Structures are given as structure tokens and as C-alpha cells.
Amino acid sequence: MTEPKPRQLEPMPDGWHRALAVVAHPDDLEYGCSAAIAQWTDGGREVAYVLATRGEAGIDTLAPDMCGALREREQRASAAVVGVTTVEFLGHRDGVIEYGTALRRDIAAAIRRHRPELVITLNHRDTWGGVAWNTPDHVAVGRATLDAAGDAGNRWIFPELAEQGLEPWNGVRWVAVAGSATPTHAVAAGPGLDRAVRSLLEHRSYIEALTDEDPEQYARGFMTTSTEAAGERFGGKPAVAFELFGR
Template sequence: MLDEDEITRVLVVAAHPDDIDFGGAGTVAKLTDAGAEVVYCIVTDGDAGGFDRELDNGGMAELRRAEQTAAAKCVGVHDLRFLGYGDGTVEPTLGLRRDIARVIRQVRPDLVVTSTPERNYARIGPSHPDHRAVGAATLDAVYPDARNPYAFPELLADEGLEAWTVREVWLLGTPTPDRYVDVTATVDRKIAALRAHRSQTSRIEDLDGMIKGWLTGHAAAAGLPEGSYAEAFQAVVTA
């Protein structure tokens, strides 16, 4: 498995604006603080999310892109790429695999972070169908697509994008975590990033308590000292 100090370039592939902030923004902040370059690839614009139906889908998409951009700045991320797929209708198609493989070849990351393609029966929130579809397509884009020079040959012929092998994938929302990151020093920035998603989080009465409760549980599972916070992933070695 990758040591944190080996990680210099990271690609996060998420279905919606705010997915990474709920799942791994504390880890992202820790990595950027250590000098890693982190890029966000957001598959949809989140146009079916939120509660303010005075906005049409186009207005909601514009708002959520702006919220994600502001949230990313809280944790040191300034390179965001929105693929523009429809919120709530994502499927792990060849087209989506190609689009994610393109970004992998552009960014050339050591680590990819994405959603688990598994359904989590213990906590249904991570199992949104878009999350599972994006996780499945991303894993396929990592292996075999991005590393295979014969896969999507137009990426090389038309765009000059050479094959790239990602060393490891960390899955969010997994029912079987095996990689914990101590985010005690960055938990406040994670919560600030979540607060930037006002259309999604403003109705949560005790956002701090909810998030810190989750992270306290992860820290306990990781054997960290009392008062610590951690984020949880399943690590998949892919190199």
C-alpha cells in the first residue's frame, strides 16, 4: 500500500458536488498540506440535488458547481473538472469509462479516490446509484482502460494522451474499510468545505456533531487516541 508521503498526485472522481467533502475532504486537506497536487473530477453537476425548487435544473447545476469550487478551496484544491452527466441517471457506460480514463491520462495520478461500487447495507447514503455507477466506471477506467494503450486509441491518436498506470485506488463509503487517515488536524476545514455546499447542508441542524460523530467512530476503529478523527477507505492496489 502507498504511504501517505509517497503520494504526490491525486485524482478524486465523484458523482456529485459534495460527495468528496462528506467522504474524504479531511484527507484531501492533509495531502495538499503535504504538497500533493489534487484534482477533482465531478461526473455530474448535481442538478437534481437540493431543496430549493425555485431553481430549475440549470440554475441548480450552476449553483452546485460554484459551491464545489468554493468547498475545494477550503482544502487546497483549485483544479476541478465537471463532466456534465445528468444527476440521478449515471450508468457505468463505455463513454463514461473513456471520459474518466481521459482525465486519468491527463492528471497521471499515483492515487485515485472514488466511491465504492458496492451497496452498503449498513448505511444506505453511500449507495446512491450514481455513486455506485461512478465507482464501477472509475475502477474500470483505472484497470484496464487508462493503462492499456489499445483501449480508447483515440485518446492517444487525437489527444496525445499516453497510457498511465494508477498505483492505488481508495474507495469511499465502503462497508469494509481497511485504510484510515487521521484527519484530526484538518477536520475543521472539512466541515468548512461542507458548509460551502449551502444548498445541501444548510438544513442539517448539527452538521459538526454529525460529521465528528462519524469520524470519531472511524478513529476508534483505527485504534487512534481518544479525541481523534479519521476518515475511512478501502484500499485497492492496482499497480
């Protein structure tokens, strides 16, 4: 008896101009979807980054005040490699982000500022495919981003934002979740793959603290493995997979 073929991934929609990526830490997007972002910016689309924290608790050998500044610099350099010039940090504490109205408000405010049609975030579920436990920060920010996409368009949720000049934005058409175990859509990595490797390498301090492997070999190996796995369900070409929620 032959095994059923896994469901093929659909191409991501292309009827949009602005995207906003909202994640918890520096490097989350580089591990998650920067090859797709490189493809989009090359095609003339605008992508901005919003990070809940500065990643200040991410390197055991560096105190948070030093680590946060370092990782913020690395994130800005990393974003520039894939054509992203707008990088904002919300100032939540790394490692102890709390899901709730304060986080939703901050993300809704960012959505109102940037007015995207597409919002991108990272896996908001408890595990990575039932194999590894996810971090509380990823879960909180991913879930809050999905909720804030609706909050941003409702005048009566967080009315203080309108008083601050941030009028409701109900133009979010999709929220795309990277790193999902149940993806539905994908973007061909193409030429963006090499830039994604270089983008991840900008987080050199973090990588060197994480592994003894040569940073370039580590970054290229991770990107190759993840994009080839997605490509098995996308015509055999390396790809970045997303779980897409329409609005």
C-alpha cells in the same frame, strides 16, 4: 466470552505526489474524505477533482439549470477550502448516470490528463453497509472509476484518446474508496477536520434544502461522528477511512 476486536486500519501509503478524486456529485467528497485531502494538500501533494455531474437534480426547489450553476460554484469554493484548485465537470446528467463505456472513457481521459498515482472515489456498492440503499450515480461512477484506472493505461482501449493527445497512463498505483463498509486503511483527520467542516459548509444551499438543522451544527456533527467511528480502528484518533485497492 469477549467480542473479538475489529481489525485495525493500516495507514494510507504515502509514496505518491498526485491524486485524482472522481465522484458523481458536488458534496460527495465533502461528505466522504475532505479531511484527508486537506492533510494531503497541506503536505505538498497535488489533488484534483473530477465530478461526473453538476448536481443539477439535487435541490427540489431549484430548476436544474439554476441548481447546476449554483452547485458548481459551491463545489469550487468547497474545494478551495482544502487546497484544491482544479475542479472539472464531465457533464453527465445528475440522477441518470449510466455505467458503461462512455463513462469509463471520460474517466480514463481524466486520469490520462492528470496522471495520478492515487485515484479516489466513493462507495460503489449497492448499499451503505447493508443499512441504506446507495444511489445509482454513486454505484456507476465508483465502479467506472475502478475500471478506468486500468483503461487509462491500455493503449488499445479507447485508442481515440491517444489520437486526441492523451497518451496512456499506467501510473495509477492505488484506488481508494471512501465511504466503504469494509475499509482497510485510514488517514488521521488532525487539523484537516476543521477545514473539512468548513468545506462541507460551502454547500450551504444543498444543506439548507436537506435539513432544518443549523448548517454548521449539522456539518460538524456529521464530520465528528464519521471520523470518530473510523478512529476507533486507527489508534483512537479521528480519521478518514478508505478501502484501498492496489494495482
